[in-house]
Amino acid sequence: MADAELAKVVEALLFLAPEAVTAAELAEACEASEDDVREALEALRSRCEGGGLVLREIGGGFALASSPLAEGAARRLLAKPRTPPLTQAQAETLAIVAYLQPVSRPEIARIRGVSSESAVTTLGERGLIEESGRTRFGASTYRTTALFEKLFGLAGLDQLPDPAQFDPTPEQEGELRERLLKAGEQRVE
């Protein structure tokens, strides 16, 4: 591998690696000698001076990190909750958790008529729901978070709007949970 190309590959590898990588590991991945890799690392170090990344040596390995001068902007960008529009699966899952909490994954799946793993995971990652315990069968149960209330402009869970106004079958009797489960089972059939 030519020197210039090796420097590019080393930059790419350190960009991708979630943790520090040793020169030996880099050499093996690049099928190059460790000396060549060390040279490439030096070239990368000087290249970094013109940009927003810094090359760090951590515990015998190398890692790229963001430059300290981006700290404020990074906090503004990343510490702010991400609020992309909810998908239908996410909106339905979140509504089930909000109205029925605590509620387990199997129950959510029964009501929606499809497995809802990825919606539950995404809502958890976005900080809208969290685990609240386990059912006696060992399934995790979920509840909404303080962030959820803030993002939906709710002063408390008792402020959730009454679903009655959107109820297509108001004549039916029964608890919300039971009615949801019943409709869900019909969807599967």
Added chain:
Amino acid sequence: MADAELAKVVEALLFLAPEAVTAAELAEACEASEDDVREALEALRSRCEGGGLVLREIGGGFALASSPLAEGAARRLLAKPRTPPLTQAQAETLAIVAYLQPVSRPEIARIRGVSSESAVTTLGERGLIEESGRTRFGASTYRTTALFEKLFGLAGLDQLPDPAQFDPTPEQEGELRERLLKAGEQRVE
């Protein structure tokens, strides 16, 4: 913020951000105008040319990626094989969802002439498609995800080629018709 510094901060932010970031989000985080951010992105793009990273436009936002020339070394280092290729059933189903979204399973089955349950399930599990709503008969409709745009390197769905270009030529269509009607024609002879 000086232009040179803004370019550095933008590089650092794209390095940190787990997903593509829009110019507007960058502008807000950097407390700069969107025009300045776009200029900084252009500067970053040319800076990348000398290195191992590439600035890509994904699903309306911007993201840094490693250069294809580092792919082999990166997969060795991260022990991350290429994602398994799509089967033809999956590719056809994905194409139908990509072009006709939102689209339901029965519609996919009608076009493919075969039930496509397992392809839909697999594409969902791989995060390429997701539910987007329901038809009035309760069937889920599907659309493509942000991950689809990322994995397929699309800046947006409008980047998909015009599907009419895949239609058979009038000659091919004529031949197809002729062969289908061959029985009738033979009788005329």
Added chain:
Amino acid sequence: MNVAQLDLDLDVFAGPFDLLMAVVLRRDIDLLEVDLAEVVLAYLDHLDREGELDLESATEFLVLIAALLELKSRLMLPDESDDELELGQEEAAEELLARLLEYTRYRGAAESLVDRLGDAQGFLYRSAPLPPDLRRVSLELASQAYQAQSLAEAIGDLLAEPIAPDVSHIRQTVSLERRLRALRAVLDRRQSFDFDEVFGDEDRLTQAVTLFALLEMHRRGEATWRQKETFGSIEITKATPLAVVQEAPADG
């Protein structure tokens, strides 16, 4: 010509349209020479091996192969069909053509997507946890981004019970198994009975399937039946285990 000679690599076909396209478009193949039954069997075997055989896909496939069978049968039959049939034939071919063309479009789009994925796989994205000081989402920075109303709407959607699909166009089916049970139930109560007396009020399809079930019972030695004259009444008698009367059913 059998499937092996046809040299169809069934593994490469994604669905019946795909297979049909290959069969119909092969220049070197005369439809007359293709053993379509073998194509069907090979395709079903293939689905079975794949572990993906379900009634729905098998039925879809049969419907489509039936279109080819009809074309083929016209090649084989002497030319004495009336014009009306011919028109229907042309319409059927046009409809099949329209579906094949639509399918072709998405098959092409699928190929282009696969190519695109191949090209895009060279680019890898960073997937690393954020530095610890950036990891916590700040509650103070959060402001309302969603409407609470949308939650109640979603619950409303979930409360809706699906509209039962209109099945009036689906032909009623009669199960052979159920007709066998009905016959056995009658024979449990009575040693012999007259067919018309018991089943005369059923619709034609049910009567036909019941007769078919009788043939089956005769084969198994469970019952015998006799019809003294053509179109006359049929008398069914329960076979006794000791003396099974071997008597062929009368023509009728």
